[in-house]
Amino acid sequence: MVQVYVDDIIFGSTNDVLCKEFERVMQDKFEMSSMGEMKFFLGLQVDQSETGIFLHQTNYVGDILSRFSMTDAKPARTPLAINHGISPDDKEEYIDATLYRAMIGSLMYLTTSRPDIMFATCLCARYQSKPKVSHLITVKRIFRYLKGTPDLGLWYSNDDNFELTAYSDSDYGGCKTDFKSTSAGCQFFGNRLVTWQCKKQTLVASSTCEAEYIAATSCCAQII
Incomplete structure (x- = not known):
């Protein structure tokens, strides 16, 4: 099985001989280097063991917390309050839309391995054109949730x-x-x-x- 994304390639097989043969053929045809067993790919961290594979974005979480000055934020237990009441309130003050969109974009990429923040992130993404103060507070709650759960991810057991x-x-x-x-x-x-x-x-x-x-x-x- 081979997956190609621009100039990055992942390949694997249940037969080690086939993997080595494919690697040799590719290096003969193209100027490329082999990184060995996959540990990192397009922002995803890959931890492999005999019992399964764990995909996570722990480093990326740390990066975006630092980027948006949320490293010292108080952790939240959930990404969204039960009665959040988020709406396009016309009476509220507008905020910097560029900052808001950057925060949403960072969170959307994180949903690659964090389905637990998908609903809250998609909800906040609806207000990117004219974000208000309450919308920013809701987005920051998602970051506060990430502060308390930086190493969650997806586990694929080998059974x-x-x-x-x-x-x-x-x-x-x-x-x-x-x-x-x-x-x-x-x-x-x-x-x-x-x-x-x-x-x-x-x-x-x-x-x-x-x-x-x-x-x-x-x-x-x-x-x-």
Whole structure:
């Protein structure tokens, strides 16, 4: 199996001989170097062991906390308050949109290995055009949550359980602008999280049941 991203390549096989042969062929054809067993790729840290693989972005979390002066922030237990009440409040003062977008962009990249912040990040991303003070406070709470959980990530165990399990959920009319609901879903092979998504629905649900049904169909479509 080979994955190519611009000029970076990941390759692996259950047969070590094939890996060495592929490495030799590539070095004969192209000017390239081999870094050995993968430990870091596009911001992702990869810890491999006999029992499985752990993907995380601990170093990246430290970098963005430092970049946005949140290193000494008080840790939060959750990325978003239960009754957050975030909305496009016209009475609030505007903040620096460039800073806000930079913080959102940094968090969006982190969702590569941190599905636990996806809903809160996507919610805050809706207000990038005209961010207010309350929106910045909510974003900073996500950073405070990261301060207390810098080393969380994804664990892929080395076992033969590939039973497919999917989960879906939805709020109801959570968006205060157009009253659309948000669908969320995740899919597992055994205990391995392989895909996850969080997206505002394209139409306005007339009931909690309809919102949940839309979320479930979206989750099934992701599997297909």
